[in-house]
Amino acid sequence: MNVLIALIFLSVILAALAVAFFVYSVRNEDMDHSLQLSLKPLEDDP
Amino acid sequence: MIEERNVTYDDASVRRFLWASVLWGSVGMLFGFIIASQLAFWQLNGGGSLPWLQFGRLRPLHTNAVIFAFVGNMIFAGVYYSTQRLLKTRMASDFLSAIHFWGWQLIIVSAAITLPLGFTQGKEYAELEWIIDIAIALVWVAFAVNFFWTLVKRNEKNLYVALWFYIASILTVAVLHIVNSLALPSDVLHSYSVFGGVQDALVQWWYGHNAVAFFLTTPVLGIMYYFMPKAIGKPVYSYRLSIIHFWSLVFLYIWAGPHHLLNSALPDWAQNLGTVFSVMLWAPSWGGMINGLLTLRGAWDKLRTDPVVKFFAAAVTFYGMATFEGPMMSIRSVNALAHNTDWVISHVHGGALGWNGFMAAGMFYWLVPRLYRTKLHSERLANLHFWLGMVGIVLYMASMYVSGITQGLMWRALTPEGTLLYPNFLESISASRTMYMVRMVGGLLYLSMFLVMAWNLIKTARSGRAETTTVTVSVVAKAKGPSAIQLLLSPVMGLVVVGFVLSMALGIRSVQVGAAVLVALLLFAVLVRTVRARGIGVYDGTSWHEVIEGKALLFTVLVLVAVLVGGMVQILPLVFSDKALALERTATPYAPLELAGRDIFRREGCYVCHTQMIRALASESLRYGPPSEAWESMYDHPFQWGSKRTGPDLARVGGKYPDLWHYRHMLDPRSTSQGSIMPSYAFLADTRLDTARIPRVMATMRKLGVPYDAAAIQGAVAAAETQAAGIADGLNKEGEKAAPDTELIALIAYLQKLGKDRATTATTATTATMSTTSTTTP
Numbered sequence: 151m152n153v154l155i156a157l158i159f160l161s162v163i164l165a166a167l168a169v170a171f172f173v174y175s176v177r178n179e180d181m182d183h184s185l186q187l188s189l190k191p192l193e194d195d196p
Numbered sequence: 197m198i199e200e201r202n203v204t205y206d207d208a209s210v211r212r213f214l215w216a217s218v219l220w221g222s223v224g225m226l227f228g229f230i231i232a233s234q235l236a237f238w239q240l241n242g243g244g245s246l247p248w249l250q251f252g253r254l255r256p257l258h259t260n261a262v263i264f265a266f267v268g269n270m271i272f273a274g275v276y277y278s279t280q281r282l283l284k285t286r287m288a289s290d291f292l293s294a295i296h297f298w299g300w301q302l303i304i305v306s307a308a309i310t311l312p313l314g315f316t317q318g319k320e321y322a323e324l325e326w327i328i329d330i331a332i333a334l335v336w337v338a339f340a341v342n343f344f345w346t347l348v349k350r351n352e353k354n355l356y357v358a359l360w361f362y363i364a365s366i367l368t369v370a371v372l373h374i375v376n377s378l379a380l381p382s383d384v385l386h387s388y389s390v391f392g393g394v395q396d397a398l399v400q401w402w403y404g405h406n407a408v409a410f411f412l413t414t415p416v417l418g419i420m421y422y423f424m425p426k427a428i429g430k431p432v433y434s435y436r437l438s439i440i441h442f443w444s445l446v447f448l449y450i451w452a453g454p455h456h457l458l459n460s461a462l463p464d465w466a467q468n469l470g471t472v473f474s475v476m477l478w479a480p481s482w483g484g485m486i487n488g489l490l491t492l493r494g495a496w497d498k499l500r501t502d503p504v505v506k507f508f509a510a511a512v513t514f515y516g517m518a519t520f521e522g523p524m525m526s527i528r529s530v531n532a533l534a535h536n537t538d539w540v541i542s543h544v545h546g547g548a549l550g551w552n553g554f555m556a557a558g559m560f561y562w563l564v565p566r567l568y569r570t571k572l573h574s575e576r577l578a579n580l581h582f583w584l585g586m587v588g589i590v591l592y593m594a595s596m597y598v599s600g601i602t603q604g605l606m607w608r609a610l611t612p613e614g615t616l617l618y619p620n621f622l623e624s625i626s627a628s629r630t631m632y633m634v635r636m637v638g639g640l641l642y643l644s645m646f647l648v649m650a651w652n653l654i655k656t657a658r659s660g661r662a663e664t665t666t667v668t669v670s671v672v673a674k675a676k677g678p679s680a681i682q683l684l685l686s687p688v689m690g691l692v693v694v695g696f697v698l699s700m701a702l703g704i705r706s707v708q709v710g711a712a713v714l715v716a717l718l719l720f721a722v723l724v725r726t727v728r729a730r731g732i733g734v735y736d737g738t739s740w741h742e743v744i745e746g747k748a749l750l751f752t753v754l755v756l757v758a759v760l761v762g763g764m765v766q767i768l769p770l771v772f773s774d775k776a777l778a779l780e781r782t783a784t785p786y787a788p789l790e791l792a793g794r795d796i797f798r799r800e801g802c803y804v805c806h807t808q809m810i811r812a813l814a815s816e817s818l819r820y821g822p823p824s825e826a827w828e829s830m831y832d833h834p835f836q837w838g839s840k841r842t843g844p845d846l847a848r849v850g851g852k853y854p855d856l857w858h859y860r861h862m863l864d865p866r867s868t869s870q871g872s873i874m875p876s877y878a879f880l881a882d883t884r885l886d887t888a889r890i891p892r893v894m895a896t897m898r899k900l901g902v903p904y905d906a907a908a909i910q911g912a913v914a915a916a917e918t919q920a921a922g923i924a925d926g927l928n929k930e931g932e933k934a935a936p937d938t939e940l941i942a943l944i945a946y947l948q949k950l951g952k953d954r955a956t957t958a959t960t961a962t963t964a965t966m967s968t969t970s971t972t973t974p
Contacts, residue, residue, distance in 0.1 A: 187745070188431040188438075190282055190356045191422045 197673040201351060204666045206286050209293045210277045211567055211662060214560060216301060217269035218650050221556070223308075224261030225643040231255050232639050235842065235873060236632040244863070244876030248312035251875055252801025256323040257311040262548060263321060265304045267412055270556040272296070272339070274419040275362050277563065279346060282356045282422065284669040288345035292338045299335035303328060315385045318798035318834045319400050321407050322376050326387040329377040336373065340366050347748040351671040354745045357438040361418030363752050364446045368410040368759050375767075376403035382896040383889070386795075390900060393829035394461055395771050397837050402453035402767055409449040412547065413515075416555050417445075420488050420512065423559050427504045433490035437483055439741055444480035446755060448473050450762035455526035456839065458535065459811035461826040463778065466766060467528075472703070473762070474526030481519030488512040503578035507558030510586065514550025518543065532813055533608070536841040538628065539600030542593045549589045549642055557581065557649055564653045570660025577652045585645040591638025599631035603841075608815040616818050621844040622871045629873075677743060678735050680750040688733035688740040691724055779827040783953050785902050786831070786946070788890045788912035789919040793946025795893065796939050798836070800877065807838035808847040808950065821848040821951065828953060831902045843874060848951030855923050856930045858944045880940035885920070887913045887937070919945055 234240045234251045242249035276293070280286060287293050306328050310316075316323040324332070343366055347355070355363075376399055379387035391399050425432050432438060454462060454470025489512055492498070498505040521543050525534050534540060565572050572578060606624040609617035618624060683689065698720055701713045727733060733740040744751050769776040786794060797803070810816050812823040824847050829835055853861075860867050863881060865874040891912045898904045908915075917936070923944055924936035934941065 187354050187356055187742070188425075188435040190352070191278070191358070191425045192429065192431060193281075 199671045199673070200668050201671055202666055203280075203285055203351070203669050204664055205280045206276065206290060206293060207567055207665055208662070209287065209290075209297060210273050210563070212297050213269045213273035213276060214563060214567070216297070217266055217273060217556065218560070218653060220261055220265030220269060220304060221553075221646060222643070222650060224258060224266045225639070225646055227254055227258040227261060229636065229639045229643050231258055232632070232636045234875070236629065236636050238873040238875060241875035244878030247314065247800070247879050250800065250877075252804055253312050253314055253316075255804045256316060256320075256801060257308065259321055260307050260311065260323065261304070263407070263412065264307075267416075267548075267552050267556070268300065270552075270559065271365075271411075271415040271419065272300070273563070274423065274559055275343070275415065278358055278419070278422040279343065279362065282352065282359055283346060283350035284352045284667075284671070285346060285350050287342055288349055289342050292342035292345075295338040296335060296342060299331065299338065303331050303335060306331070310385065314799040316799060316801065317377075317379060317387060317389065318801075318803060318836065319376070319389065319396075319404075320804070320839060321404050322373075322400065325385050326377070326379045326381050327384060329373070329379070333370070333374060333377075336366075336370055340370060344748075344752070350748075351669050353672065353674070354742065355748060355751060356422070357432070357435070357442060358418040358422040360442050360745075360751070360755070361414045361421065364442075364755050364759065365410045365415040365418070367752065367756050368406060368414075368446075368450070371760070371763070372403045372406050372410065376400060380896050380899055382893050388893075388896055388900060389834040391771065391835075392831060392833045392900065392902075393835050394463075394777060394826040396833065396835040397457055397460070397829075398454065398462060398466065398770050399767060400835070401456040402450075402763065405453040405456055406450055408544075408547070409452075412552055414446065414449075416552060417441075417484055419555060419559060420484075420508070423562060424488055424491055424508050424512075427502070427508060427558065427562050428491060428495045428498060430491060430493075430495055433487050433493060437487045441480050441484040441487060443758065445477070445484065447758045447762070448477050448480060450759050451766060452477060452526065454766070455531070457837075458526070458528050458531040459813055460809050460837065461824050461829070463770070463776065463826075466770065469766060471526050471528060475523045478520065478523045481522075482516060485512055485516035485519065488515075503572075503575055503582055504558050504562045506579070506582050507554045507561065510582070511551050511554035511558060514546055514554065514589075518547040518551060521546070532811070533604040534600065535811075536807060536839065537600040537603040537607075538596040538631070539604065540840065542596030542600055545592055545596065546589070549585075549592065553642070553646075554585070557585070557646075560649065560653055564656050565660070567662065568657045568660030569663055570656060573652050573655035573659060577648055581645040581649050581652070585642050588638045588640075588642030588645065591641065592635050593638075595631040595634035595638060599628035599635075602627050602631075607819070608813070610815065610818075616815065619819070621819070621841075622869060625842065625873060626871045677738075677746070680747055683740065683744055683747070683750060686733050686740055687727055691720075691727060695720060695724075777826055779830060780825060781827045781953075783828055783830050785897075785904060786949060787915060787919060788894065788908075789916040789942050789945040790949045791893055791897070791946075792885060792887070792890050792916060793939075793942035793944070794836075796880065796943045797946055798834070802846075803836045803838045804840060805838075805842035805874070807841055807845045809837040810845055810847045816845070820845045822954065825954075828951075831897070833897065833900050833902070843872075846947065846950055848954065850948045850950040850952045855926055855944050855948065856932065858947055859927050859932055859934060859940065862940055862943065877940070877943075880943060881934070881938055883939045884937055885916075885939050885942050887916050890916055916942075 230240070231251055231254050234254075241251055247253065276287060303324075307324055310325060310328065311323060315325050317325060343362065347359075378390045380390055381387040389396050421432055421438060451473035452470055454466045455474045456470075458467050458471065460467070489509065492505070492509060495505075499509055524530055525540070525543065534543075561572060561578055603624045606618045606627065607621075611617050678686075698713055698717050701716075702710065704710065704713070735743050744754070808824070808829070810820045810822070810824045817823060824837075828847070829837070857868055859881075861869065862877040864876055864878070865872040891909050894902075894904045894909045894912050898909065920936040920941045923941050924934045927934035
């Protein structure tokens with residue numbers, strides 16, 4: 151059962167790292183860009 | 197050079213598909229309500245004299261109607277509308293569009309007729325018989341040709357993300373449908389899967405899971421990527437995230453099928469692959485959900501005012517919930533509790549009612565006013581639909597969570613002495629009855645609001661006019677760019693391959709290799725950064741991916757490769773290698789009468805409530821006997837492992853009860869099993885068995901590898917009659933008036949065969965358990 155504690159600890163660390171990386175990525179506007187292509191659906195349509 | 201062209205869109209097809217979806221959605225959900233009511237009140241099954249009204253026959257009708265008729269027509273409406281506008285061109289062929297529409301409706305009508313009549317292949321979500329399967333393949337090809345032909349004649353260079361999802365859906369559904377439908381006909385409306393036992397199970401759930409993935413999810417994601425920005429008036433949050441979302445989703449999804457077969461007789465390696473890839477799916481699924489929800493940035497106020505945005509935002513949230521829950525349920529320990537219970541029903545309805553149903557509603561409320569050049573008849577009714585529909589979903593899902601978790605816990609509960617706390621399976625069903633009633637109310641509420649939507653949309657359409665849309669589009673002359681070969685040989689493609697190989701190498705069971713791969717992945721990350729920093733793989737300021745977005749054929753081929761990898765690694769070894777199956781023994785083929793009984797079992801849809809797969813779990817062994825092994829079902833075409841237990845598992849029911857018990861149980865399940873909600877199958881006692889077809893069925897089975905020799909086939913009718921007479925004689929001695937030439941006798945023969953092969957090796961402990969449980973009434 152001891153290995154479970156280690157696994158949970160490692161999982162929490164990995165999850166926290168993933169969340170931190172995601173927050174860092176959003177703050178750096180890594181994902182926050184709109185290529186011209188993303189505007190395609192918004193082109194006028196009667 | 198820029199040229200201007202007038203384009204007239206084919207909105208008539210969009211309107212046709214849209215109204216078909218509304219119609220079939222109403223029908224499919226009505227049947228959902230009927231079968232939910234049958235589970236709450238077994239009396240609604242027709243009293244044992246109306247076989248076409250029985251739960252086992254109507255449940256496939258409900259699932260097929262909702263998946264392929266309601267959602268199918270909805271995605272076709274969305275695909276036809278958005279594809280033309282994103283490509284700035286009309287669909288390539290009006291003729292193919294018409295073939296697609298009318299062919300699809302004809303298939304739906306065929307399903308609505310054949311399923312209640314009992315014509316089924318006995319595989320969930322793939323019940324339709326071979327001749328209809330061929331029609332599906334032909335109509336799908338017409339759709340695919342029309343779609344890809346439109347890609348070829350497009351007036352827009354690059355393919356928007358929605359189109360990528362459509363491409364993946366069209367290709368993958370074709371592959372899944374063709375492979376899983378491979379069957380050998382014995383009749384115009386009867387056939388047997390070419391796969392048997394564990395192979396059939398793997399292929400079926402590879403299909404079944406990916407029908408959810410590539411029919412109910414990826415095309416709807418494409419619709420999300422098109423209609424959500426439209427409704428909000430803002431571009432999708434991140435185009436870059438949509439690229440990651442798309443490629444990782446289509447690559448990972450196809451591997452996840454075996455999570456439907458955890459703890460079963462499927463080889464462990466395939467089960468583990470299913471679990472690992474299902475858990476990995478969490479990331480891209482949530483990437484898509486986040487991309488959808490963050491598209492609302494700066495426009496959250498529309499959530500209060502615009503019913504279309506409300507439906508879309510809620511649908512995407514349900515998508516997030518379902519794609520969180522799915523990977524969680526793919527973890528073995530969670531699956532051990534959830535599988536075969538109503539928890540799964542809750543999970544799929546979160547997807548169907550929340551994700552698909554609300555996306556459809558949002559799209560319809562947005563589309564109909566535009567297709568008829570008018571305003572929505574009533575926003576208040578749309579808001580009412582949203583809120584009461586939501587209450588309906590909550591009632592449905594909450595009740596199924598409660599009953600599902602209750603069932604899972606009761607089935608596994610043990611006394612301090614280590615015996616089953618609830619040895620009578622029916623205790624778990626009795627505990628679920630109230631929740632079945634709540635589910636019925638929730639479903640009725642959702643259906644009622646769907647009908648309100650239909651009325652609202654019809655009033656909207658009648659207040660406007662269906663007009664043709666003609667637009668002038670600017671077409672930029674094609675500039676010469678890198679060729680497909682150059683793109684495939686680009687360093688970027690090399691990085692993709694290396695990254696893929698390294699990721700797969702993480703699965704190697706060696707600490708040293710694992711450590712080396714981790715180091716290699718770090719170096720790989722540095723390499724990627726260097727390539728990006730130096731601008732390698734950028735063509736005239738355009739990224740590699742943006743370039744392939746402009747090359748429809750190359751893009752399509754890459755999608756096909758991404759999708760096929762998983763299927764080939766998982767399916768091919770088990771289908772083509774007997775060694776991979778590791779069968780320990782050989783099963784005994786069914787006797788002629790048993791084989792005929794098996795067809796009746798399949799026709800009546802018994803597999804929708806009864807499994808034939810004892811999972812490798814202690815509580816299951818205590819209740820049903822030793823875990824099922826792959827060899828036991830090796831001659832089962834199709835496999836009948838099932839996926840839901842509204843009744844107990846039947847893998848070892850043979851010999852557990854006398855024939856008399858089965859006879860009375862089928863006539864009136866309550867007479868032997870107090871509290872049972874099973875329908876009466878009294879009509880089987882009055883239906884003559886068609887023994888003349890048994891030799892034909894055996895000959896078909898022989899072609900599929902079941903070892904029947906010519907003499908056995910020749911003497912099949914006589915053998916069946918002899919066995920039936922023996923069963924009937926026994927019953928008559930007990931005071932029943934059983935005719936030997938009826939279907940009920942054949943069904944009893946089949947049930948008494950189940951698990952008999954294994955009985956010779958059963959342990960003493962198991963025998964003791966079986967004698968304990970046989971005093972109870974399932």
